[in-house]
Amino acid sequence: MMMKNKRPLILITNDDSVGAKGISVLIETMKNLGDVVVVAPEDPMSGQAHAITVTQPLRVRKVSEEDGVSVFAVNGTPVDCVKLGIRVVLDREPDLLVSGINHGSNASINVIYSGTMAAVLEGCISGIPSIGFSLLNVDAQADFTACVPFVHSIAQKTLQDSLPNGVCLNVNIPDLHTSEIKGVKFCRQSKSKWIELFDERVDPHGKRYYWLTGSFEQDDLCEDTDQYALNEGYVSVVPVQYDFTAHDKLAMLNEWEKEL
Protein backbone atom coordinates (compact mmCIF):
# COMPACT_ATOMS: atom_id res chain seq x y z
CA MET A 1 0.00 0.00 0.00
CA MET A 2 2.95 2.40 0.28
CA MET A 3 6.09 2.15 -1.79
CA LYS A 4 6.62 4.37 -4.81
CA ASN A 5 10.39 4.26 -5.25
CA LYS A 6 13.52 2.25 -4.63
CA ARG A 7 14.44 3.61 -1.19
CA PRO A 8 14.73 0.84 1.39
CA LEU A 9 11.48 -0.02 3.16
CA ILE A 10 11.93 0.03 6.94
CA LEU A 11 9.38 -1.48 9.34
CA ILE A 12 9.53 -0.04 12.86
CA THR A 13 7.98 -1.44 16.02
CA ASN A 14 8.62 -1.50 19.77
CA ASP A 15 7.10 -2.70 23.03
CA ASP A 16 6.71 0.62 24.86
CA SER A 17 3.75 1.59 22.60
CA VAL A 18 3.35 3.75 19.54
CA GLY A 19 3.41 6.88 21.73
CA ALA A 20 6.77 6.23 23.45
CA LYS A 21 9.65 8.67 23.16
CA GLY A 22 12.08 5.93 22.13
CA ILE A 23 10.13 5.00 19.00
CA SER A 24 9.86 8.63 17.92
CA VAL A 25 13.66 8.93 18.06
CA LEU A 26 13.95 5.72 16.05
CA ILE A 27 11.50 7.02 13.42
CA GLU A 28 13.40 10.31 13.07
CA THR A 29 16.69 8.44 12.64
CA MET A 30 15.35 5.90 10.14
CA LYS A 31 13.72 8.57 7.93
CA ASN A 32 17.23 9.36 6.71
CA LEU A 33 17.75 5.79 5.54
CA GLY A 34 14.50 4.83 3.85
CA ASP A 35 10.73 4.88 3.67
CA VAL A 36 9.33 4.20 7.10
CA VAL A 37 6.21 2.31 8.16
CA VAL A 38 5.50 2.02 11.88
CA VAL A 39 3.31 -0.77 13.25
CA ALA A 40 3.48 -0.64 17.02
CA PRO A 41 1.32 -1.57 20.02
CA GLU A 42 -1.45 0.81 21.14
CA ASP A 43 -0.47 0.17 24.77
CA PRO A 44 2.80 -0.57 26.59
CA MET A 45 3.76 -4.23 26.24
CA SER A 46 6.90 -4.51 28.32
CA GLY A 47 7.63 -8.05 29.46
CA GLN A 48 5.32 -9.52 26.81
CA ALA A 49 8.20 -11.48 25.30
CA HIS A 50 7.16 -13.54 22.27
CA ALA A 51 3.46 -13.58 23.21
CA ILE A 52 0.95 -13.69 20.35
CA THR A 53 -2.76 -12.92 20.45
CA VAL A 54 -4.84 -15.96 19.53
CA THR A 55 -8.01 -15.61 21.58
CA GLN A 56 -9.15 -12.18 20.45
CA PRO A 57 -9.25 -10.35 17.13
CA LEU A 58 -6.64 -7.77 16.24
CA ARG A 59 -7.33 -4.28 14.93
CA VAL A 60 -5.04 -1.96 12.99
CA ARG A 61 -5.60 1.79 13.50
CA LYS A 62 -3.97 4.30 11.19
CA VAL A 63 -2.49 6.95 13.46
CA SER A 64 -0.89 9.30 10.94
CA GLU A 65 0.78 9.67 7.56
CA GLU A 66 3.18 12.56 7.10
CA ASP A 67 6.71 13.21 5.83
CA GLY A 68 6.63 9.81 4.11
CA VAL A 69 6.10 8.04 7.44
CA SER A 70 2.96 5.96 7.98
CA VAL A 71 2.11 5.06 11.54
CA PHE A 72 -0.27 2.26 12.58
CA ALA A 73 -1.27 1.10 16.06
CA VAL A 74 -2.32 -2.48 16.89
CA ASN A 75 -4.24 -3.73 19.95
CA GLY A 76 -1.74 -6.54 20.42
CA THR A 77 1.79 -7.54 21.27
CA PRO A 78 5.04 -6.57 19.49
CA VAL A 79 5.08 -9.95 17.71
CA ASP A 80 1.47 -9.39 16.56
CA CYS A 81 2.63 -6.03 15.17
CA VAL A 82 5.40 -7.65 13.14
CA LYS A 83 3.10 -10.38 11.79
CA LEU A 84 0.38 -7.86 10.87
CA GLY A 85 2.95 -5.42 9.53
CA ILE A 86 4.39 -7.97 7.14
CA ARG A 87 1.16 -9.74 6.13
CA VAL A 88 -1.45 -6.98 6.18
CA VAL A 89 -0.02 -3.46 6.31
CA LEU A 90 2.92 -3.67 3.89
CA ASP A 91 2.54 -4.66 0.29
CA ARG A 92 6.11 -5.91 -0.01
CA GLU A 93 8.70 -7.39 2.32
CA PRO A 94 10.61 -4.73 4.27
CA ASP A 95 14.37 -4.40 3.74
CA LEU A 96 14.92 -3.85 7.44
CA LEU A 97 13.01 -4.22 10.69
CA VAL A 98 14.05 -2.10 13.67
CA SER A 99 12.52 -2.29 17.13
CA GLY A 100 12.83 0.18 19.99
CA ILE A 101 14.48 2.30 21.07
CA ASN A 102 13.54 0.44 24.25
CA HIS A 103 13.36 2.35 27.50
CA GLY A 104 15.60 0.00 29.50
CA SER A 105 18.22 -2.71 29.03
CA ASN A 106 17.69 -5.83 26.94
CA ALA A 107 21.19 -7.12 27.58
CA SER A 108 21.92 -10.49 29.16
CA ILE A 109 18.90 -12.62 30.13
CA ASN A 110 16.54 -9.67 29.54
CA VAL A 111 16.38 -10.78 25.91
CA ILE A 112 14.06 -13.65 26.90
CA TYR A 113 11.47 -11.35 28.57
CA SER A 114 11.72 -8.55 26.03
CA GLY A 115 8.90 -7.64 23.67
CA THR A 116 11.34 -5.40 21.77
CA MET A 117 13.64 -8.33 21.04
CA ALA A 118 10.75 -10.75 20.40
CA ALA A 119 9.66 -8.46 17.56
CA VAL A 120 13.22 -8.59 16.22
CA LEU A 121 13.32 -12.39 16.45
CA GLU A 122 9.97 -12.57 14.68
CA GLY A 123 11.37 -10.44 11.85
CA CYS A 124 14.40 -12.71 11.71
CA ILE A 125 12.20 -15.85 11.56
CA SER A 126 10.47 -14.21 8.58
CA GLY A 127 13.81 -13.69 6.84
CA ILE A 128 14.03 -9.89 7.36
CA PRO A 129 17.29 -8.27 8.55
CA SER A 130 16.22 -7.16 12.04
CA ILE A 131 17.74 -5.08 14.84
CA GLY A 132 16.60 -4.22 18.36
CA PHE A 133 17.86 -1.05 20.05
CA SER A 134 17.67 -0.40 23.80
CA LEU A 135 18.91 2.43 26.02
CA LEU A 136 19.91 1.60 29.59
CA ASN A 137 17.44 4.09 31.05
CA VAL A 138 13.83 3.14 31.87
CA ASP A 139 12.62 6.74 32.25
CA ALA A 140 9.76 7.73 29.93
CA GLN A 141 11.61 11.02 29.27
CA ALA A 142 15.07 9.46 28.89
CA ASP A 143 17.58 11.36 26.74
CA PHE A 144 18.18 9.30 23.57
CA THR A 145 20.62 11.81 22.00
CA ALA A 146 23.68 9.58 22.38
CA CYS A 147 21.84 6.66 20.75
CA VAL A 148 21.24 8.36 17.43
CA PRO A 149 24.65 8.01 15.70
CA PHE A 150 24.92 4.33 16.70
CA VAL A 151 21.35 3.52 15.66
CA HIS A 152 22.03 5.22 12.33
CA SER A 153 25.36 3.54 11.61
CA ILE A 154 24.31 0.03 12.67
CA ALA A 155 21.08 0.24 10.63
CA GLN A 156 22.96 1.66 7.63
CA LYS A 157 25.60 -1.07 7.79
CA THR A 158 22.86 -3.73 8.02
CA LEU A 159 21.03 -2.29 4.99
CA GLN A 160 24.33 -2.31 3.12
CA ASP A 161 25.72 -5.76 4.09
CA SER A 162 22.56 -7.52 5.36
CA LEU A 163 22.90 -10.13 8.14
CA PRO A 164 23.62 -13.86 8.05
CA ASN A 165 20.47 -15.95 7.54
CA GLY A 166 18.71 -16.63 10.87
CA VAL A 167 20.68 -13.99 12.78
CA CYS A 168 19.46 -10.63 14.13
CA LEU A 169 21.10 -8.01 16.35
CA ASN A 170 20.48 -7.02 19.98
CA VAL A 171 21.98 -3.55 20.45
CA ASN A 172 22.18 -2.01 23.92
CA ILE A 173 23.40 1.52 24.52
CA PRO A 174 24.80 2.76 27.84
CA ASP A 175 23.10 5.77 29.42
CA LEU A 176 26.03 8.14 28.85
CA HIS A 177 26.73 11.37 27.02
CA THR A 178 27.86 10.95 23.41
CA SER A 179 31.45 11.87 24.27
CA GLU A 180 31.59 9.23 27.01
CA ILE A 181 30.66 6.27 24.77
CA LYS A 182 33.86 4.45 23.76
CA GLY A 183 32.57 2.63 20.68
CA VAL A 184 30.81 -0.60 19.68
CA LYS A 185 31.61 -4.13 20.85
CA PHE A 186 30.20 -7.36 19.44
CA CYS A 187 29.67 -9.72 22.35
CA ARG A 188 27.92 -12.78 23.66
CA GLN A 189 24.87 -12.65 25.94
CA SER A 190 26.03 -12.54 29.57
CA LYS A 191 24.73 -15.33 31.82
CA SER A 192 23.74 -12.80 34.51
CA LYS A 193 20.15 -13.06 35.69
CA TRP A 194 17.44 -11.57 37.89
CA ILE A 195 17.00 -12.46 41.53
CA GLU A 196 13.24 -12.25 41.80
CA LEU A 197 11.34 -11.08 44.79
CA PHE A 198 7.64 -10.57 45.32
CA ASP A 199 6.34 -7.59 47.23
CA GLU A 200 3.46 -9.10 49.24
CA ARG A 201 0.59 -6.77 50.16
CA VAL A 202 -2.93 -7.05 51.54
CA ASP A 203 -5.82 -5.39 49.71
CA PRO A 204 -8.62 -3.45 51.51
CA HIS A 205 -10.67 -6.67 51.56
CA GLY A 206 -8.00 -8.58 53.48
CA LYS A 207 -6.75 -10.59 50.49
CA ARG A 208 -3.08 -11.00 49.66
CA TYR A 209 -1.58 -9.95 46.34
CA TYR A 210 1.93 -9.81 44.92
CA TRP A 211 3.99 -7.42 42.79
CA LEU A 212 6.92 -8.89 40.90
CA THR A 213 10.15 -7.08 41.77
CA GLY A 214 13.78 -8.11 41.82
CA SER A 215 17.37 -7.11 41.36
CA PHE A 216 19.69 -7.86 38.47
CA GLU A 217 22.70 -9.86 39.61
CA GLN A 218 25.77 -9.35 37.46
CA ASP A 219 27.34 -12.76 38.02
CA ASP A 220 28.85 -13.17 34.54
CA LEU A 221 31.08 -10.22 33.69
CA CYS A 222 33.62 -11.94 31.45
CA GLU A 223 35.23 -9.58 28.95
CA ASP A 224 33.35 -11.12 26.01
CA THR A 225 29.87 -10.35 27.44
CA ASP A 226 27.38 -7.60 26.65
CA GLN A 227 27.16 -6.71 30.33
CA TYR A 228 30.92 -6.12 30.53
CA ALA A 229 30.94 -3.98 27.37
CA LEU A 230 28.09 -1.82 28.70
CA ASN A 231 29.75 -1.40 32.11
CA GLU A 232 32.90 -0.26 30.29
CA GLY A 233 30.99 2.38 28.29
CA TYR A 234 30.63 0.55 24.98
CA VAL A 235 27.52 -0.04 22.89
CA SER A 236 27.00 -3.85 23.00
CA VAL A 237 25.83 -5.79 19.96
CA VAL A 238 24.89 -9.45 20.40
CA PRO A 239 24.15 -11.48 17.25
CA VAL A 240 21.02 -13.41 18.24
CA GLN A 241 19.52 -16.62 16.81
CA TYR A 242 16.40 -18.67 17.59
CA ASP A 243 17.59 -22.27 17.61
CA PHE A 244 17.13 -23.20 21.27
CA THR A 245 18.83 -26.61 20.87
CA ALA A 246 21.70 -27.28 23.29
CA HIS A 247 23.72 -28.87 20.47
CA ASP A 248 26.74 -29.55 22.66
CA LYS A 249 24.66 -31.71 25.01
CA LEU A 250 22.99 -33.90 22.37
CA ALA A 251 25.68 -36.60 22.26
CA MET A 252 25.68 -36.99 26.05
CA LEU A 253 21.88 -37.14 26.29
CA ASN A 254 21.64 -39.61 23.41
CA GLU A 255 22.88 -42.13 25.97
CA TRP A 256 19.53 -41.82 27.73
CA GLU A 257 17.65 -43.29 24.76
CA LYS A 258 18.46 -46.88 25.78
CA GLU A 259 16.92 -46.39 29.21
CA LEU A 260 13.66 -44.67 28.27
Next chain:
Amino acid sequence: MMMKNKRPLILITNDDSVGAKGISVLIETMKNLGDVVVVAPEDPMSGQAHAITVTQPLRVRKVSEEDGVSVFAVNGTPVDCVKLGIRVVLDREPDLLVSGINHGSNASINVIYSGTMAAVLEGCISGIPSIGFSLLNVDAQADFTACVPFVHSIAQKTLQDSLPNGVCLNVNIPDLHTSEIKGVKFCRQSKSKWIELFDERVDPHGKRYYWLTGSFEQDDLCEDTDQYALNEGYVSVVPVQYDFTAHDKLAMLNEWEKEL
Protein backbone atom coordinates in the same frame (compact mmCIF):
# COMPACT_ATOMS: atom_id res chain seq x y z
CA MET B 1 4.98 -24.41 53.30
CA MET B 2 4.66 -28.08 52.33
CA MET B 3 7.39 -30.67 52.60
CA LYS B 4 7.59 -33.12 55.51
CA ASN B 5 9.81 -35.87 54.12
CA LYS B 6 12.61 -36.72 51.71
CA ARG B 7 10.54 -37.57 48.62
CA PRO B 8 11.45 -35.41 45.66
CA LEU B 9 9.50 -32.16 45.47
CA ILE B 10 7.95 -31.70 42.02
CA LEU B 11 6.56 -28.35 40.84
CA ILE B 12 3.97 -28.67 38.06
CA THR B 13 2.66 -25.97 35.78
CA ASN B 14 1.28 -25.56 32.24
CA ASP B 15 -0.20 -22.97 29.89
CA ASP B 16 -3.60 -24.52 29.22
CA SER B 17 -4.80 -23.56 32.75
CA VAL B 18 -5.12 -25.41 36.02
CA GLY B 19 -8.32 -27.07 34.80
CA ALA B 20 -6.89 -28.64 31.63
CA LYS B 21 -6.96 -32.39 31.06
CA GLY B 22 -3.24 -32.47 30.21
CA ILE B 23 -2.15 -31.15 33.61
CA SER B 24 -4.38 -33.64 35.44
CA VAL B 25 -2.64 -36.50 33.62
CA LEU B 26 0.73 -34.98 34.50
CA ILE B 27 -0.26 -34.68 38.18
CA GLU B 28 -1.41 -38.32 38.32
CA THR B 29 1.84 -39.49 36.74
CA MET B 30 4.11 -37.36 38.96
CA LYS B 31 2.39 -38.50 42.19
CA ASN B 32 4.26 -41.76 41.79
CA LEU B 33 7.62 -39.99 41.77
CA GLY B 34 7.37 -37.39 44.51
CA ASP B 35 5.42 -34.79 46.43
CA VAL B 36 3.54 -32.61 44.00
CA VAL B 37 2.73 -28.91 44.14
CA VAL B 38 0.82 -27.41 41.22
CA VAL B 39 1.01 -23.67 40.46
CA ALA B 40 -0.77 -23.06 37.17
CA PRO B 41 -2.66 -20.27 35.41
CA GLU B 42 -6.32 -19.67 36.26
CA ASP B 43 -7.06 -19.15 32.55
CA PRO B 44 -5.66 -20.57 29.30
CA MET B 45 -2.39 -18.87 28.37
CA SER B 46 -1.49 -20.47 25.04
CA GLY B 47 0.88 -18.37 22.98
CA GLN B 48 1.93 -16.32 26.01
CA ALA B 49 5.56 -17.36 25.54
CA HIS B 50 7.88 -15.88 28.17
CA ALA B 51 5.50 -13.04 29.08
CA ILE B 52 5.58 -11.80 32.67
CA THR B 53 3.03 -9.67 34.50
CA VAL B 54 4.52 -6.36 35.60
CA THR B 55 1.63 -3.89 35.39
CA GLN B 56 -0.88 -5.63 37.64
CA PRO B 57 -0.66 -7.50 40.93
CA LEU B 58 -0.72 -11.28 41.02
CA ARG B 59 -2.93 -13.41 43.23
CA VAL B 60 -2.46 -17.00 44.33
CA ARG B 61 -5.64 -19.01 44.94
CA LYS B 62 -5.48 -22.37 46.72
CA VAL B 63 -7.63 -24.71 44.67
CA SER B 64 -7.27 -27.96 46.57
CA GLU B 65 -5.06 -30.12 48.77
CA GLU B 66 -5.63 -33.85 48.68
CA ASP B 67 -3.64 -37.08 48.28
CA GLY B 68 -0.45 -35.10 49.05
CA VAL B 69 -1.05 -32.84 46.06
CA SER B 70 -1.47 -29.08 46.61
CA VAL B 71 -2.97 -27.10 43.75
CA PHE B 72 -2.72 -23.31 43.36
CA ALA B 73 -4.06 -21.08 40.60
CA VAL B 74 -2.47 -17.76 39.59
CA ASN B 75 -4.02 -14.88 37.58
CA GLY B 76 -0.92 -14.69 35.43
CA THR B 77 1.26 -16.34 32.83
CA PRO B 78 3.10 -19.67 33.04
CA VAL B 79 6.35 -17.80 33.82
CA ASP B 80 4.58 -15.87 36.60
CA CYS B 81 3.47 -19.25 37.98
CA VAL B 82 7.03 -20.56 38.08
CA LYS B 83 8.39 -17.40 39.73
CA LEU B 84 5.58 -17.35 42.33
CA GLY B 85 5.83 -21.11 42.81
CA ILE B 86 9.52 -20.93 43.63
CA ARG B 87 9.55 -17.66 45.62
CA VAL B 88 6.18 -17.63 47.37
CA VAL B 89 4.38 -21.01 47.36
CA LEU B 90 7.22 -23.47 48.02
CA ASP B 91 9.42 -23.32 51.09
CA ARG B 92 12.34 -25.07 49.39
CA GLU B 93 13.65 -25.41 45.88
CA PRO B 94 11.87 -28.14 43.90
CA ASP B 95 13.88 -31.13 42.67
CA LEU B 96 12.04 -31.11 39.36
CA LEU B 97 9.78 -28.80 37.39
CA VAL B 98 7.44 -30.31 34.81
CA SER B 99 5.13 -28.36 32.51
CA GLY B 100 2.21 -29.61 30.43
CA ILE B 101 1.08 -31.98 29.20
CA ASN B 102 0.42 -29.39 26.53
CA HIS B 103 -2.56 -29.83 24.22
CA GLY B 104 -0.63 -29.41 20.96
CA SER B 105 2.90 -29.54 19.55
CA ASN B 106 5.79 -27.54 20.93
CA ALA B 107 8.26 -29.00 18.46
CA SER B 108 10.29 -26.93 16.02
CA ILE B 109 9.76 -23.13 16.14
CA ASN B 110 6.69 -23.58 18.39
CA VAL B 111 9.09 -23.50 21.34
CA ILE B 112 9.44 -19.72 20.95
CA TYR B 113 5.66 -19.05 21.24
CA SER B 114 5.00 -21.67 23.89
CA GLY B 115 3.96 -20.80 27.43
CA THR B 116 4.55 -24.44 28.40
CA MET B 117 8.18 -24.26 27.32
CA ALA B 118 8.67 -20.72 28.69
CA ALA B 119 7.79 -22.11 32.14
CA VAL B 120 10.39 -24.82 31.59
CA LEU B 121 13.04 -22.30 30.52
CA GLU B 122 12.23 -20.17 33.57
CA GLY B 123 12.77 -23.21 35.81
CA CYS B 124 16.04 -23.86 34.01
CA ILE B 125 17.18 -20.23 34.49
CA SER B 126 16.49 -20.75 38.20
CA GLY B 127 18.70 -23.85 38.25
CA ILE B 128 15.89 -26.43 38.53
CA PRO B 129 15.91 -29.58 36.33
CA SER B 130 12.93 -28.82 34.09
CA ILE B 131 10.96 -30.68 31.43
CA GLY B 132 8.10 -29.69 29.13
CA PHE B 133 5.72 -32.36 27.78
CA SER B 134 3.41 -31.86 24.80
CA LEU B 135 1.02 -34.14 22.93
CA LEU B 136 0.46 -33.53 19.23
CA ASN B 137 -3.29 -33.13 19.69
CA VAL B 138 -4.91 -29.78 20.44
CA ASP B 139 -8.27 -31.25 21.46
CA ALA B 140 -9.41 -30.38 25.00
CA GLN B 141 -10.44 -34.03 25.43
CA ALA B 142 -7.33 -35.53 23.80
CA ASP B 143 -6.34 -39.05 24.88
CA PHE B 144 -3.08 -38.78 26.88
CA THR B 145 -2.83 -42.53 27.63
CA ALA B 146 0.17 -43.13 25.38
CA CYS B 147 2.04 -40.21 27.00
CA VAL B 148 2.08 -41.65 30.50
CA PRO B 149 4.93 -44.20 30.30
CA PHE B 150 7.21 -41.70 28.53
CA VAL B 151 6.38 -38.85 30.91
CA HIS B 152 7.09 -41.19 33.81
CA SER B 153 10.38 -42.57 32.51
CA ILE B 154 11.83 -39.23 31.34
CA ALA B 155 10.92 -37.53 34.63
CA GLN B 156 12.31 -40.47 36.64
CA LYS B 157 15.56 -40.48 34.67
CA THR B 158 15.89 -36.71 35.18
CA LEU B 159 15.32 -37.02 38.93
CA GLN B 160 17.97 -39.76 39.00
CA ASP B 161 20.68 -38.22 36.77
CA SER B 162 19.66 -34.52 36.76
CA LEU B 163 20.41 -32.40 33.66
CA PRO B 164 23.46 -30.43 32.60
CA ASN B 165 23.52 -26.90 34.04
CA GLY B 166 21.52 -24.48 31.87
CA VAL B 167 19.78 -27.24 29.88
CA CYS B 168 16.12 -28.33 30.01
CA LEU B 169 14.09 -30.78 27.92
CA ASN B 170 11.37 -30.22 25.32
CA VAL B 171 9.49 -33.52 24.97
CA ASN B 172 6.87 -33.94 22.24
CA ILE B 173 4.74 -37.04 21.92
CA PRO B 174 3.05 -38.16 18.69
CA ASP B 175 -0.71 -38.64 18.79
CA LEU B 176 -0.58 -42.42 18.43
CA HIS B 177 -1.62 -45.49 20.36
CA THR B 178 0.96 -46.78 22.85
CA SER B 179 1.79 -49.77 20.66
CA GLU B 180 2.46 -47.51 17.66
CA ILE B 181 5.11 -45.34 19.35
CA LYS B 182 8.55 -46.60 18.35
CA GLY B 183 10.62 -45.14 21.17
CA VAL B 184 12.43 -41.94 22.16
CA LYS B 185 14.81 -39.87 20.00
CA PHE B 186 17.01 -37.01 21.18
CA CYS B 187 17.04 -34.41 18.41
CA ARG B 188 17.67 -30.84 17.44
CA GLN B 189 14.89 -28.27 16.94
CA SER B 190 13.72 -28.38 13.31
CA LYS B 191 13.97 -25.11 11.37
CA SER B 192 10.39 -25.51 10.09
CA LYS B 193 8.14 -22.52 10.68
CA TRP B 194 4.61 -21.12 10.39
CA ILE B 195 3.31 -19.42 7.28
CA GLU B 196 1.05 -16.85 8.86
CA LEU B 197 -2.18 -15.62 7.43
CA PHE B 198 -4.74 -13.23 8.82
CA ASP B 199 -8.43 -13.89 8.45
CA GLU B 200 -9.82 -10.41 7.72
CA ARG B 201 -13.42 -9.74 8.78
CA VAL B 202 -15.71 -6.76 9.18
CA ASP B 203 -17.56 -6.21 12.44
CA PRO B 204 -21.25 -5.14 12.65
CA HIS B 205 -20.07 -1.52 12.85
CA GLY B 206 -18.21 -1.72 9.55
CA LYS B 207 -14.73 -1.90 11.09
CA ARG B 208 -12.12 -4.39 9.98
CA TYR B 209 -10.52 -6.88 12.37
CA TYR B 210 -8.10 -9.78 11.99
CA TRP B 211 -7.71 -13.30 13.36
CA LEU B 212 -4.24 -14.81 13.31
CA THR B 213 -4.23 -18.12 11.44
CA GLY B 214 -1.61 -20.00 9.49
CA SER B 215 -0.20 -23.32 8.44
CA PHE B 216 2.90 -25.10 9.65
CA GLU B 217 5.36 -25.64 6.85
CA GLN B 218 7.64 -28.63 7.37
CA ASP B 219 10.61 -27.35 5.41
CA ASP B 220 13.34 -28.89 7.59
CA LEU B 221 12.81 -32.64 7.92
CA CYS B 222 16.43 -33.77 8.29
CA GLU B 223 16.79 -37.02 10.20
CA ASP B 224 18.25 -35.30 13.26
CA THR B 225 15.20 -33.04 13.81
CA ASP B 226 12.32 -33.27 16.26
CA GLN B 227 9.85 -32.92 13.41
CA TYR B 228 11.31 -35.95 11.60
CA ALA B 229 11.29 -38.08 14.77
CA LEU B 230 7.64 -37.23 15.43
CA ASN B 231 6.62 -37.95 11.84
CA GLU B 232 8.33 -41.35 12.16
CA GLY B 233 6.38 -42.20 15.33
CA TYR B 234 9.04 -41.42 17.95
CA VAL B 235 8.81 -39.26 21.07
CA SER B 236 11.16 -36.33 20.38
CA VAL B 237 13.35 -34.85 23.11
CA VAL B 238 15.24 -31.62 22.37
CA PRO B 239 17.75 -30.43 24.97
CA VAL B 240 17.00 -26.70 25.18
CA GLN B 241 19.14 -23.77 26.40
CA TYR B 242 18.57 -20.01 26.74
CA ASP B 243 21.75 -18.43 25.40
CA PHE B 244 20.45 -16.69 22.26
CA THR B 245 23.94 -15.70 21.08
CA ALA B 246 24.81 -16.76 17.52
CA HIS B 247 28.32 -17.74 18.66
CA ASP B 248 29.37 -18.95 15.22
CA LYS B 249 28.69 -15.51 13.70
CA LEU B 250 30.60 -13.44 16.29
CA ALA B 251 33.98 -13.57 14.54
CA MET B 252 32.49 -12.48 11.23
CA LEU B 253 30.49 -9.63 12.75
CA ASN B 254 33.45 -8.42 14.79
CA GLU B 255 34.71 -7.05 11.48
CA TRP B 256 31.89 -4.48 11.62
CA GLU B 257 33.33 -2.81 14.73
CA LYS B 258 35.82 -0.79 12.70
CA GLU B 259 33.07 0.73 10.58
CA LEU B 260 30.56 1.69 13.27
